[in-house]
Amino acid sequence: MDKNIAGKTMEKWIDELPMIKDIIDTNEVFWINSEIADFKKTDITWAIKKEDIEDAKERLKRFAPYIAKVFPEARENNGIIESPLKDISNFKSQLQDINGRLLLKCDNYLPISGSIKARGGIYEVLKHAEEIAIGQGLLSGNDDYSKIDSDEFKNLFKKYSIAVGSTGNLGLSIGIISAKLGFKVYVHMSADAKEWKKELLREKGVNVIEYDSDYSKAVEEGRKQAQNEPNMYFIDDENSIDLFTGYSVAAERLKEQLEGMNITVDEEHPLFVYLPCGVGGGPGGVAYGLKMIYRENVHLFFAEPTHSPCMLLGMMTKMHDKVSVFDFGIDNITDADGLAVGRPSGFVGKVMENLLSGVYTVKDDKLYMLLNLLAKKEEIYLEPSALAGIPGMFSLYNTEAGKExxxxxxxxxxxxxxxxxxxxxxxxxxxxxxxKSYIELGENKTF
Structure with missing residues (x-):
């Protein structure tokens, strides 16, 4: 108990923040952020401007003809990478009779890489490719970007490399789009990454470098590789503003979907959004964009595994990336591989300090039970980490912190x-x- 963590003993941290004891014991918790801004009384300084998000949205539109040409699964939506918003009332009725409507934002259906990482990850690669091509005089913003699918552009991009560190899904999105464009690409993958993701990347021509250590080591090695190779671009999941901005584009699109479903969001009709969180870039970008649109009428919660509560500890202690789950004796071992991160993004944590309503944690067994139930009641199939957002509504209504x-x-x-x-x-x-094995693991488990 006398070990110092960011200048305080464990005993001191627990004394100041008693919930830390439950977090250390890997119990489920529901933490409310006391630093959230009152939009009616406070002027918010936005770290990423609305114009930056609009610029990202327009860039994705420019690339849509190329995306539609080279990825058949993206043609239905004319090359715009977007996912459906689905009512899951059959599923909700199995949990508990609680007020409000429950919807699922199905980023599992996103084309190209089947996860939220198809937003920020693919966006950053496209932006980098555009800058190179414009810089070489092969492309202008007024062109039909389907022309990029040619030997001329592939011969250009093969002179450049891209590197990233990943637990799996970011590596998939970066690897697939980079290889398709013609880049040499290196994905540094942590021990948590599923074997099938590594195999799929190798099939696409991606160089996969494996580590016995966790996510932070994969990122560190990817960054180190890029520093030593002049034509290599490192995509930094911990600190990238481009990744964050790419994710933020989802907010305006979600607004359009809600309006299309005749769902009102205002003072009398609050919106609650629950986002699984690993290092923080994906959920942070989406949440940021939503807060910019809906302000005090949207309530945003991050969800983490009980064994990987890095953003929770970072925000609760206000130490952000200066502390890790290992500092508090937590092992960072979870089947929710996309969320198996021991140290949060300091950039995201600080940006969300006054915008995030709270963070809650969920046990792996519950993820499997929910996965099984969702498959049975809605015929929607998710990987374990993608279920972390679903208990949020239940926890809001049924924990003392949520009720408060x-x-x-x-x-x-x-x-x-x-x-x-x-x-x-x-x-x-x-x-x-x-x-099938995921679904079987969820059999006979209770909520």
């Missing part, structure tokens, strides 16, 4: 008009045999 949040924000009378969105972050590319 509702009371404190004067939401009691508004909850009957509330909309809840669980962000399903991945699972679209899981092999059938693997998915």
């Amino acid at each position: 949040y509702i009371r404190k924000n004067n939401l009691e009378e508004k909850m009957k008009n509330s909309t809840h969105i669980a962000w399903a972050t991945g699972g679209g590319m899981v092999p059938e045999s693997q998915m």
Whole structure:
């Protein structure tokens, strides 16, 4: 108990923040962020401007003809990488009769790589490719970008390399799009990464470098490789503003989907969004964009495995990336591989300090039970990490912290008009045999 963590003993941290004891014991917790800004009283300084997000949205539109040409699965939506928003009332009825409508944002159906990483990861690669091509005089913003599918562009891009560190899904998105464009690509993968993801990348011509250590080691080695190779571009999941901005584009698109379903979001009709969180870039970008649009009328929660609560510890202690789960004796071992991160992004944690409503944790067994139930009731198939957003609605209504949040924000009378969105972050590319074993693991488990 006398070990120092960011200048304090474990005993001191537990004394100041008693919930840390439950976190260390890997119990499920529901933490409310006391630093969230009151939009009616505070002027927010936005780290990423609305124009930056609009610029990203327009860039993705420019690339849509290319995406549609080279990825047949993206043609239905004319090359725009987007996912459906689905009502899962059959599933919700099995959990508990609680107020509000529960929807699933199905990023497991995103084309190309079947996860939320198809947003930020593919976006950053496309932006990098565009900068190279424009710099070499082969492309202008007014061109039909389908021309990029040619030997001329592939011969250009093969002179350049891309590297990334990943637990799996970011590596898939970066690897698939980079290889398709013609880049040499290196994906440094942590021990948590599933074998089928590594095999799929190798089939696409990607160089996969494996580590026995966790996510942080994979990122460190990827960064180190890029520093030693002049034509190599490192995609930094921990600190990339481009990744973050690419994810943020999802918010405006979600707004359009809600309007298309005649769902109102205002003071009397609050929106709650629950986002699985690993290092933080994906959920942070989406949450940031939503907060910019809906301000005090959207309530945002991150979800983490009980064995990998890095963002929770970073935000709760206000130490962000200065602390890791290992500092608190937590092993970072979880079947939710996309969330198996020991140290959070300091960039994301600081950006979300005044915007995030809270963080909750969930046990692996519950993820499997929910996976099984969702498959049976809705015929929607997710990987374990993608289920982490689903218990959020239940926890909000059934924990003392959640009930207090509702009371404190004067939401009691508004909850009957509330909309809840669980962000399903991945699972679209899981092999059938693997998915079957996931479903079997969820049998006979209770919520």
